[in-house]
Amino acid sequence: MKNFLSIFIILFFAGSAFSQEIMANVTVNAQQLSGSNQQVYKTLEKNVRDFINKTSWTGKRLQNFEKVKANFAFVITGREGNRFNGTMVVQAVRPVFNSTYESPLMNVNDTKIDFEYVENENLVFNERQFSGKNLTDIISFYVYMILGYDADSFQSMGGQQHFTKAQQISRNAMNKGYEGWSVVEGPRTRGALIDGIIAPSYNPVRTVFYNYHRSGLDNMYNQDQSSPKKVIADALMALKQFENSFQQNYAINLFLDTKAAEIYNIFDSRNNGAVNMNELKQLMITLSPKNTEARWNNWK
Structure with a gap:
C-alpha cells in the first residue's frame, strides 16, 4: 500500500x-x-x-x-x-x-x-x-x-x-x-x-474533466463515497451552461458519450449523499438524450 x-x-x-x-x-x-x-x-x-x-x-x-x-x-x-x-x-x-x-x-x-x-x-x-x-x-x-x-x-x-x-x-x-x-x-x-x-470557451469543460477525475473519482476509494459523489455531481452540473449549445460542440458530445455508462453507474445507488438527483437526472436527459431510456430514467 x-x-x-x-x-x-x-x-x-x-x-x-x-x-x-x-x-x-x-x-x-x-x-x-x-x-x-x-x-x-x-x-x-x-x-x-x-x-x-x-x-x-x-x-x-x-x-x-x-x-x-x-x-x-x-x-x-x-x-x-x-x-x-x-x-x-x-x-x-x-x-x-x-x-x-x-x-x-x-x-x-x-x-x-x-x-x-x-x-x-x-x-x-x-x-x-x-x-x-x-x-x-x-x-x-x-x-x-x-x-x-x-x-x-x-x-x-x-x-x-x-x-x-x-x-x-x-x-x-x-x-x-x-x-x-x-x-x-x-x-x-x-x-x-x-x-x-x-477554444477558450471550452475551458469550463476541461475544468469539469479535471474535477470529475482528480477530486471525484480518485477519492471514491473512501468508505464514505458521499463527498466524492457530490464533487462529481457538482462538476457535471457545471455543464448546464452549455445546455443550449452542446449539440454543436463535438468535444462536449464526445465527453458525454465516453462517460455515459460510468456516470450512470456512479449514481446507480441510494448512497448519493447530498446530490440532488432530480437536477442531475434532468441535466443528463438534456445533454445526453439518447441515454434517457437505457440509463437516466433508471436512476432512483
Missing part, C-alpha cells in the same frame, strides 16, 4: 507525470474485403502498433505503469491500390487511485479513415508537416488527443501542450485531399474536435 501511494504521489506531483506515452493495442479488420490479400493488413497492424508504442511522443522515457493504455481498432471497408478507407475506434483509459478500476478517457468512432500505405514502409512522425499519406497524421493526432485528455485528468489544463500539437497536425492535414479534417465537412471532424477543445 505504501509503495503504491508513493508511486501515485510521484505521478501526481512530478512534472513528467503529465507527459505520458502510450501503450496501445492495435487491430486491423479487413474481413469485408473478400479476396483481398490479408497479409498486408497483418503487416499494417504490426507497423501501426510499433509506430505508436515505439515513437517518443513526449521526449520522456517512461516505464509501462506510467503509460496510457489505449486501443486503436481499424475496420477497412475499401481499397484501391495502396489507398485504403474505413473506420477506426480509438479508446483510452486512466487508472483510478487505490483501485483496479480504469476510467474511460476517450471513446471515439472516426468514420472517415482514408490513407495510403505500402506494405512494410517505415512510418515516421513529423509534427511540422503533413506526411502526404494521412496514416501517421491520423494516428499522431489521436495519440496527442489521448495524452491531452490524460494530462487534463491529473492536472487542471495539464494537457494544453498535447492538444496544441494535435491542432497543429490537424491544420497541417487540412486541404490535402483527405476527408475527416476540415471543419467545413461537418461538426464531427477531427478539426472540429480539436478546435472545440482548444
Whole structure:
C-alpha cells in the first residue's frame, strides 16, 4: 500500500507525470474485403502498433505503469491500390487511485479513415508537416488527443501542450485531399474536435474533466463515497451552461458519450449523499438524450 501511494504521489506531483506515452493495442479488420490479400493488413497492424508504442511522443522515457493504455481498432471497408478507407475506434483509459478500476478517457468512432500505405514502409512522425499519406497524421493526432485528455485528468489544463500539437497536425492535414479534417465537412471532424477543445470557451469543460477525475473519482476509494459523489455531481452540473449549445460542440458530445455508462453507474445507488438527483437526472436527459431510456430514467 505504501509503495503504491508513493508511486501515485510521484505521478501526481512530478512534472513528467503529465507527459505520458502510450501503450496501445492495435487491430486491423479487413474481413469485408473478400479476396483481398490479408497479409498486408497483418503487416499494417504490426507497423501501426510499433509506430505508436515505439515513437517518443513526449521526449520522456517512461516505464509501462506510467503509460496510457489505449486501443486503436481499424475496420477497412475499401481499397484501391495502396489507398485504403474505413473506420477506426480509438479508446483510452486512466487508472483510478487505490483501485483496479480504469476510467474511460476517450471513446471515439472516426468514420472517415482514408490513407495510403505500402506494405512494410517505415512510418515516421513529423509534427511540422503533413506526411502526404494521412496514416501517421491520423494516428499522431489521436495519440496527442489521448495524452491531452490524460494530462487534463491529473492536472487542471495539464494537457494544453498535447492538444496544441494535435491542432497543429490537424491544420497541417487540412486541404490535402483527405476527408475527416476540415471543419467545413461537418461538426464531427477531427478539426472540429480539436478546435472545440482548444477554444477558450471550452475551458469550463476541461475544468469539469479535471474535477470529475482528480477530486471525484480518485477519492471514491473512501468508505464514505458521499463527498466524492457530490464533487462529481457538482462538476457535471457545471455543464448546464452549455445546455443550449452542446449539440454543436463535438468535444462536449464526445465527453458525454465516453462517460455515459460510468456516470450512470456512479449514481446507480441510494448512497448519493447530498446530490440532488432530480437536477442531475434532468441535466443528463438534456445533454445526453439518447441515454434517457437505457440509463437516466433508471436512476432512483
